[in-house]
């Protein structure tokens with residue numbers, strides 16, 4: 001496929017560091033969009049603030065780079081105003097689960113037809129490596145000089161409990177699978193989420209001695225376990241592993257659709 | 270068409286004004302004394318094909334209305350003090366991205382949770398400067414239920430015309446008072462909609478303006494794919510760090526309203542022609558002040574009043590003139606002198622500025638203003 005047709009080439013070079021996973025994730029999104037065949041005019045990409053949230057600047061869609069943590073609320077308003085548009089949210093782990101955590105669970109609870117891609121790099125990349133709700137316990141960050149002391153959110157568990165229709169996780173190493181999972185998420189009517197494990201060699205890798213971007217990506221191969229296989233493994237065996245694949249895919253009433261029905265009811269009275 | 274006469278509350282007048290202005294999306298979070306606006310719209314909007322959403326907080330409500338407006342739907346949010354504080358970051362976003370939105374703040378006493386059910390006018394400066402950075406904003410303040418309806422429509426018209434967030438700053442008294450109102454017929458209303466691009470999508474530069482200083486606005490999903498960011502951007506909408514481009518963008522942004530100040534700035538003069546003593550006030554404080562002015566006139570004291578309707582941009586020129594006409598300007602307001610300072614600044618020492626301030630939750634009574642008038646003789 002021709003990726004270039006979806007890119008704003010004059011905006012390159014991009015801001016991402018060599019070895020950053022965010023570019024691989026971008027390619028996966030474009031493959032997914034291409035396979036579904038959506039018109040560019042009908043796609044909106046909305047983001048918050050962070051390295052990952054710079055993605056919309058590079059794609060030739062209707063693009064909205066909002067405030068830190070608030071992409072989902074902006075996307076919610078846009079989707080309600082234009083239900084026919086396909087609205088994709090791109091967010092970092094800090095953006096989506098710290099400052100924007102409340103919006104994440106409420107959008108999942110409403111089951112509004114958005115696709116949220118959370119690029120989880122275990123750190124605040126853009127601001128230089130502060131601790132995030134996704135920094136593994138004991139790992140270092142500029143604001144965790146003694147090691148992170150807090151538990152992480154289980155992003156998929158959280159959004160499944162909140163009511164999301166579709167939840168998946170994948171690494172950028174498994175780029176083909178990532179594209180397919182994003183395609184499934186985009187096609188899903190309802191709130192869909194893909195947690196994209198995207199290495200940040202600069203702000204997380206270096207301080208934690210995880211090697212180069214390449215080494216970090218290759219390491220994902222060692223850690224990844226398919227959902228199907230994970231079901232046969234014990235919690236001890238799964239410790240520190242990354243479970244990849246579709247975690248939940250279910251049919252639930254979608255919010256905007258329900259609202260449109262309410263409108264016809266209210267207008268009939 | 271039969272006359273639309275109702276006993277109506279100020280908050281309901283906001284809802285009806287919004288609908289008549291073409292608003293079809295509301296996002297909010299309940300808070301006294303503004304909740305009736307959302308409650309009314311949750312019922313009314315679906316009846317006319319619009320949508321209401323109760324968000325998880327005021328930050329997200331502010332984000333949602335900006336998103337919906339970018340989608341081409343006129344949008345409203347409403348709140349009070351604590352919620353207004355939460356909205357500030359995204360109000361700045363609407364300001365720099367030039368997305369039209371209307372924000373209602375029905376003021377209650379502060380700071381913090383303050384006085385949820387009691388009136389106040391203490392968010393006047395926050396309405397102007399609440400979000401960080403230099404930015405344009407319009408703030409309108411009504412004094413009656415009918416005016417609340419009219420001003421809500423004006424707020425939408427101004428936000429659409431100038432691509433700027435407009436704040437309707439009410440106080441608890443105006444929000445909750447019931448008055449008999451006769452609303453105009455829909456076909457008598459002037460409704461302004463945002464100017465859309467006439468060029469092709471390829472030629473469209475979202476932030477380039479002609480001599481009007483207001484760039485045409487394409488809605489998302491209508492074929493003009495472009496980028497919107499809260500970073501300082503150039504004419505293409507993409508972030509820039511170049512000082513010359515930053516200057517062009519921020520200068521246009523911060524001066525675009527100056528060009529239209531004559532049509533934006535509104536105030537009402539009562540008995541000012543022969544006045545020797547002046548009153549400058551707004552909102553519910555103008556109601557008690559008017560009463561005091563009448564009583565003073567009955568006693569032969571030549572008092573005149575300017576009721577400010579557009580708080581920001583402030584009617585500096587008119588207040589300056591007034592200051593040169595009268596010996597004193599009494600400024601009754603339910604705060605510790607937020608507009609009195611502005612009046613002081615405007616009159617440049619030409620008249621003595623006499624604040625009448627109250628922050629105990631009790632409205633200003635006519636007798637309190639009358640007393641001050643007599644002290645000024």
Ligand SMILES: Cc1ncc(C[n+]2csc(CCOP(=O)(O)OP(=O)(O)O)c2C)c(N)n1
Pocket residue numbers: 049050051052053068091092093094095096119121123124125126127132
């Ligand atoms: C309200 C607010 N607080 C803080 C910031 C500063 N800030 C910018 S990006 C960021 C964190 C980004 O981390 P993450 O969301 O994980 O994205 P990444 O850069 O790692 O992709 C922070 C704290 C901000 N822009 N706005």
Ligand code: SF4
Pocket residue numbers: 015016017019020021022051052121125126199200201202203204
């Ligand atoms: S700092 Fe980290 S997340 Fe940001 S671009 Fe560099 S590698 Fe990627």
